[in-house]
Amino acid sequence: xxxxxxxxxxxxxxxxxxxxxxxxxxxxxxxxxxxxxxxxxxxxxxxxxxxxxxxxxxxxxxxxxxxxxxxxxxxxxxxxxxxxxxxxxxxxxxxxxxxxxxxxxxxxxxxxxxxxxxxxxxxxxxxxxxxxxxxxxxxxxxxxxxxxxxxxxxxxxxxxxxxxxxxxxxxxxxxxxxxxxxxxxxxxxxxxxxxxxxxxxxxxxxxxxxxxxxxxxxxxxxxxxxxxxxxxxxxxxxxxxxxxxxxxxxxxxxxxxxxxxxxxxxxxxxxxxxxxxxxxxxxxxxxxxxxxxxxxxxxxxxxxxxxxxxxxxxxxxxxxxxxxxxxxxxxxxxxxxxxxxxxxxxxxxxxxxxxxxxxxxxxxxxxxxxxxxxxxxxxxxxxxxxxxxxxxxxxxxxxxxxxxxxxxxxxxxxxxxxxxxxxxxxxxxxxxxxxxxxxxxxxxxxxxxxxxxxxxxxxxxxxxxxxxxxxxxxxxxxxxxxxxxxxxxxxxxxxxxxxxxxxxxxxxxxxxxxxxxxxxxxxxxxxxxxxxxxxxxxxxxxxxxxxxxxxxxxxxxxxxxxxxxxxxxxxxxxxxxxxxxxxxxxxxxxxxxxxxxxxxxxxxxxxxxxxxxxxxxxxxxxxxxxxxxxxxxxxxxxxxxxxxxxxxxxxxxxxxxxxxxxxxxxxxxxxxxxxxxxxxxxxxxxxxxxxxxxxxxxxxxxxxxxxxxxxxxxxxxxxxxxxxxxxxxxxxxxxxxxxxxxxxxxxxxxxxxxxxxxxxxxxxxxxxxxxxxxxxxxxxxxxxxxxx
Numbered sequence: 091x092x093x094x095x096x097x098x099x100x101x102x103x104x105x106x107x108x109x110x111x112x113x114x115x116x117x118x119x120x121x122x123x124x125x126x127x128x129x130x131x132x133x134x135x136x137x138x139x140x141x142x143x144x145x146x147x148x149x150x151x152x153x154x155x156x157x158x159x160x161x162x163x164x165x166x167x168x169x170x171x172x173x174x175x176x177x178x179x180x181x182x183x184x185x186x187x188x189x190x191x192x193x194x195x196x197x198x199x200x201x202x203x204x205x206x207x208x209x210x211x212x213x214x215x216x217x218x219x220x221x222x223x224x225x226x227x228x229x230x231x232x233x234x235x236x237x238x239x240x241x242x243x244x245x246x247x248x249x250x251x252x253x254x255x256x257x258x259x260x261x262x263x264x265x266x267x268x269x270x271x272x273x274x275x276x277x278x279x280x281x282x283x284x285x286x287x288x289x290x291x292x293x294x295x296x297x298x299x300x301x302x303x304x305x306x307x308x309x310x311x312x313x314x315x316x317x318x319x320x321x322x323x324x325x326x327x328x329x330x331x332x333x334x335x336x337x338x339x340x341x342x343x344x345x346x347x348x349x350x351x352x353x354x355x356x357x358x359x360x361x362x363x364x365x366x367x368x369x370x371x372x373x374x375x376x377x378x379x380x381x382x383x384x385x386x387x388x389x390x391x392x393x394x395x396x397x398x399x400x401x402x403x404x405x406x407x408x409x410x411x412x413x414x415x416x417x418x419x420x421x422x423x424x425x426x427x428x429x430x431x432x433x434x435x436x437x438x439x440x441x442x443x444x445x446x447x448x449x450x451x452x453x454x455x456x457x458x459x460x461x462x463x464x465x466x467x468x469x470x471x472x473x474x475x476x477x478x479x480x481x482x483x484x485x486x487x488x489x490x491x492x493x494x495x496x497x498x499x500x501x502x503x504x505x506x507x508x509x510x511x512x513x514x515x516x517x518x519x520x521x522x523x524x525x526x527x528x529x530x531x532x533x534x535x536x537x538x539x540x541x542x543x544x545x546x547x548x549x550x551x552x553x554x555x556x557x558x559x560x561x562x563x564x565x566x567x568x569x570x571x572x573x574x575x576x577x578x579x580x581x582x583x584x585x586x587x588x589x590x591x592x593x594x595x596x597x598x599x600x601x602x603x604x605x606x607x608x609x610x611x612x613x614x615x616x617x618x619x620x621x622x623x624x625x626x627x628x629x630x631x632x633x634x635x636x637x638x639x640x641x642x643x644x645x646x647x648x649x650x651x652x653x654x655x656x657x658x659x660x661x662x663x664x665x666x667x668x669x670x671x672x673x674x675x676x677x678x679x680x681x682x683x684x685x686x687x688x689x690x691x692x693x694x695x696x697x698x699x700x701x702x703x704x705x706x707x708x709x710x711x712x713x714x715x716x717x718x719x720x721x722x723x724x725x726x727x728x729x730x731x732x733x734x735x736x737x738x739x740x741x742x743x744x745x746x747x748x749x750x751x752x753x754x755x756x757x758x759x760x761x762x763x764x765x766x767x768x769x770x771x772x773x774x775x776x777x778x779x780x781x782x783x784x785x786x787x788x789x790x791x792x793x794x795x796x797x798x799x800x801x802x803x804x805x806x807x808x809x810x811x812x813x814x815x816x817x818x819x820x821x822x823x824x825x826x827x828x829x830x831x832x833x834x835x836x837x838x839x840x841x842x843x844x845x846x847x848x849x850x851x852x853x854x855x856x857x858x859x860x861x862x863x864x865x866x867x868x869x870x871x872x873x874x875x876x877x878x
Contacts, residue, residue: 094201095201095202096187096199096200096201097184097199097200097201098197098198098199098200099136099137099138099161099197099198099200100127100130100131100137100138100195100196100197101137101138101140101159101189101196101197101198102117102119102124102127102128102137102138102139102140102176103124103140103141103142103150103154103155103196104117104139104140104141104142105142105145105147106145106258107258108141108258108261108262108264108265109139109160109162109178109180109252110160110180110248110249110251110252110261110264110265111160111180111181111182111183111245111248112180112236112245112248112249112252113179113180113236113248113249113252114165114177114178114179114180115177115178115180115252116175116176116177117139117162117175117176117177117178118173118174118175119173119174119175119176120172120173121148123194123195123196124174125169125173125174126194126195127195127196128167128169128174128176129167129169129174131164131167131176132164132167133164133165133166133167134163134164135163135164136161136162136163136164136181137161137162137164137178138159138160138161138162138184138186138198138200139159139160139161139162139178139180140155140156140159140186140198141155141156141159141262141265142154142155142156143155143156149191150196151189151191152186152188152189152198155186155189156262156265156266157185157186158183158184158185158186158203158265158266158268159183159184159185159186159198159200160180160181160182160183160184160265161180161181161182161184161200162178162179162180162181163178163179163181164176164177164178165177165178165179182202182203183202183203183205183265183268184200184201184202184203185200185201185202185203186198186199186200187199187200187201203268204268205244205268205269205270206268206269206270207269207270207271208242208243208244208270209242209243210270210271212271213243213244213270213271213274214243216243216271216274216275216278217237217241217243217246217247217274219278220237220246220247220250220274220277220278220281221234221237221246223278223281224237224250224281227285228253230253233249233250233253236249237249237250243270243274244270244273246274247264247267247270247273247274247276247277248264248273250277250281251264251277251280254277254280254281254284255284255288256280256283256284260280263276264276264277264280294314294318330357330368333357333368333371333372333375334354334357336375337350337354337371337374337375338354340375340379340380341379341380342374342379343379343536343537345536345537346374346379346536349374349535349536350371350374353367353370353371354371357371366473366478370473370533373480373484373488373533373534374534374536376488376491377484377487377488377534377538378487378488378490378491378492378493379493379538380493381491381492381493382492382493382494382542383451383452383453383492383494383495384451385414385417385450385451385452385494386414386449386450386451389411389414389415389418391449392410392411392414392449392450393407393411395445395448395449396410396411396445396446396449399441399442399445399448399449399583400438400441400442400445400583401575401578401579401582401583402571402575402579403438403442403568405566405567406429406431406442406566406568409427409429409564409566410446410449410450413427413544414450427544427545427564428521428523428545428547428562428563428564429544429545429546429547429563429564429566430502430546430547430548430549430552430563430564430565430566431443431546431547431548431549431566431568432548432549432550432551432552432565432566432567432568433550433567433568433569433570433617433618434550434568434569434570434616434617434618434680434797435550435617435618435620436616436617436618436619436620436621436623437568437569437570437571437617437618437619438568438618438619439548439568440456440498440500440548442546443456443496443498443546443548444498446496446544446546447495447496450496450544452492452494452495452496452544453490453491453492453495453496454490454495454496454497454498455486455487455489455490455495455496455497455498456486456497456498456500457482457483457486457497457498457499457500458500458501459499459500459501459502459504459505459513460500460501460504460505461504461506462505462506462513463505463506463507463513464513465512465513465515465516466481466532467481467482467513468481468482468483468513468516468517468520469481469516469531469532470484470531470532470533470534471532471533472532472533473533473535478533479533480531480533480534481516481531481532481533483497483520483529483531483540484531484533484534484538487538487540487543493539493542493543494542494543494544495543495544496543496544496546497543497544497545497546498546498547498548499517499521499545499546499547499548500548501548501549501550502517502547502548502549502555503549503550503551503552503554503555505517514555514556514559515556517559518558518559518562520540520545521545521547521559521562521563522562523541526539526540526541526543527539527540527541547563552565567796569617569684569796569797569800569822570616570617570618570684570797570800570801570804571617571618571619571800572800572803572824572826572827573607573610573611573803573804574824574826575824576606576610576614576619576622577603577606577607577610579619580601580606580609580610580619580622580626581601581603581606584619584622584623584626585601585606585626588623588626588627588629588630589630591627591630592627592630592631592633592634593634594630594633594634594637598643599630599633599646600645600646601626601629601646602646604648605646605647605648605651608648608651608652609622609625609626609651609655610622611660612652612658612659612660613625613655613658613659613660614660615659615660615804617684617797617800625655628654628655629646629651629654629655632654669772669773669775670772671766671767671769671770671771671772671773672690672691672692672693672763672764672766672767673688673689673690673691673763673766673773674688674689674759674760674762674763674766674773674779674846675687675688675689675759675773675777675778675779675807676688676689676755676756676758676759676760676778676779676780677755677759677778677779677780677798677799677801677802677810678751678753678755678756678780678798678801679753679755679793679794679797679798684794684796684797684798684799684800684801684802685801686778686801686802686805686807687744687746687751687756687759688744688745689742689743689744689756689759689760689762689763690742690743690744690745690763691740691741691742691743691763691764691766691767692740692741692743692767693738693739693740693741693767693768694738694739694741695737695738695739696737696738696739697737697739698736698737698738698739699739699740700714700715700718700739700740700741700742701739701740701741701742702714702741702742702743703741703742703743703744704742704743704744704745704746704751705744705749705750705751706744706751706752707750707751707752707753708752709752709753709754710744710751710752710753710754710756710760713754713756713757713760713782713783714742714760714764716757716783716784716785717757717760717761717764717783718740718764719785720761720783720785720786720787720839721761721764721765721768724787725768728765728768728769728843729769730765730768730769740764740767742760742763742764744756753792754782754790754792755780755781755782755792755793755794755798756780757781757782757783758779758780758781758782758783758789758811758813758836758839758842759779759780760783761783761787761839761842761843762779762842762843762846762847765843765847766846766847769847771847771848771849772847772848773846773847773848774809774846774847774848776807776808776809777807777809777810777811777845777846778802778805778807778809778810778811779810779811779812779842779846780792780795780798780810780811780812780813781811781812781813781816781836781842782813783839783842787838787839787840788837788838788839789813789814789836789837789838789839789841789842790813790815791813791815791816792813792816795812795816795819795820795822795823796819796822796823798810799812799823799827799831799833800823800827802831803827803830803831807831808830808831808832809831809832809833809834809845810831810832810833810834811834811835811836811842811845811846812833812834812835812836813835813836813837814835814836814837815837816835817835820833
């Protein structure tokens, strides 16, 4: 084969080995296409042996192969059950020009690879030197015949390289050495390296045999390990001595000291039990038995640090400052605090914990509990199990290095329960200030004091937790942010952070409060600021792209902001401003914040049945039946049409039917919607309500008032009807929101209906006696509980 002549031959790619010219060798074949090629090959056929760079590639292309390959000639082929073996003779080096893959087989176009300095005097001398090395150090008569005097120098190097115990990459270097002189020098170097490695092994084996006790296999392994460490210049006992010294110098509790002294006596040895014991002692050495972080004593500095990182959240900040004050007065001897930050996603629960750690000068340890189903994740595995590990609490303490860190138990409400125990139950001891000073991990088996740890648990909804666990938590609720708070957070925290992340300068890209308010009003409808963060990042990415393209600076305007963020997704006007009679807006609480929930009712000819749909729970079904009973019993006073109550079916529906709904808070809304339907008077479109209603028409208090009121404000509603006994919850609502809303407090359904229903009915009402709920021409009475 010449350098100018291109030849097409089938390709057999090698994943693991390298074959050099001048040898006959069996080639195992396993891949499907390679087996099909082997079945087609006959004695005397020629094919190309390519070498893959990466053995993991199953369908190589030309970029996956070394540029140099070997042409081989078939001597024999044996097809087996799981593969094939091709006995072939490597003939010459070739250079791969191109590769064709038709799906069934591989073919390559190759040209001959020219060898340089093949017959020079230097090459002949180097070949003679290599023969001498083989004759002196290797007892292989077959190899000596293969590299006899008449064998060309290049072939001598190839045949020796095939017999020397070297790895695949070094053989590939020999394959690529087209300069024969360079190839001979390379093979001689590889031979010397292999011989030195063999002599080293022999020396180690010799030193081991001197003290060999044939009846003790463990002693054999120990002697061999020490001989290897001695040859490397290492002392295998140094680490054990260092660990022993460290443990002896530590200030350990009495019980821990007894365990350590007992385990240190058994530390010597190299078996599996010794390794387990060493890992156990290493954990004890890493734990902060007496190390503490020096917490900051300047309470004003801590307050400033908290204010700089988070806007609002006054309750949380106040609680942290109280904790710091107690530590200062008791000289850090008080017990730790267990806080639970509960609120919708995106309000800053996890980031607040980081701010607390930074402000107090303590390290932060984060333990993610979402999806944990195994009790051992909290308490650890017992050391009798293979691969045992300590629990996440102890592991986090070992990582922080102090016994009074801020430890975040993230997503505590997402704990699971599996066959391996209940991790929630394992947390009962961790989060009990009266017990956690003697917390015992199953792996450690020594009581460890957790009482100085500042635990901060985060959750979206605590209703999934067991009552004993909730009882151990000091719950601080984080409701959603108001519009003004979101604008302040974006201006002071989010926008500067996004500018830095996207390589932009604050003075060249300003975001006025008006534009931030537009982004909040028209592009987000959430309790937190996570979606707002994404929208601000979108603005920064768009500006960064313009800068990268060299466009001129253009200040942000409202039109440009909308051009970047797209069409507005939310509007300020009230939803469904023209509602028919029988539709009322209620306020609901969800784990991700408050929401507006519409109740729809209608009537039709029938037999007086009540149909309820919308995937409602048992409590909401009971509220609907109680509302209808109240309206039937007070039909005359309310002015309910008699034709509806006689021979008509009623249907109550709550939209978003795919979402389960339950709870007593919709009772007032269901009452109002049915009253609107039966009296023909619309519910005021600017009004939303919440509260539990009894069969006698009393309005009882409910929870989540702040989240519900904020949801009404976000939806553009201006009037909210709340239970009278929830008046104490109004202090949690920002004053700016209360100034924009009319908040009516109602103690009974009579007040609710008078405030919620419009005066004019949609149809002629029956002639009934005057009632307090009918439109009146007299001077209206002062509304009870009105708060402007």
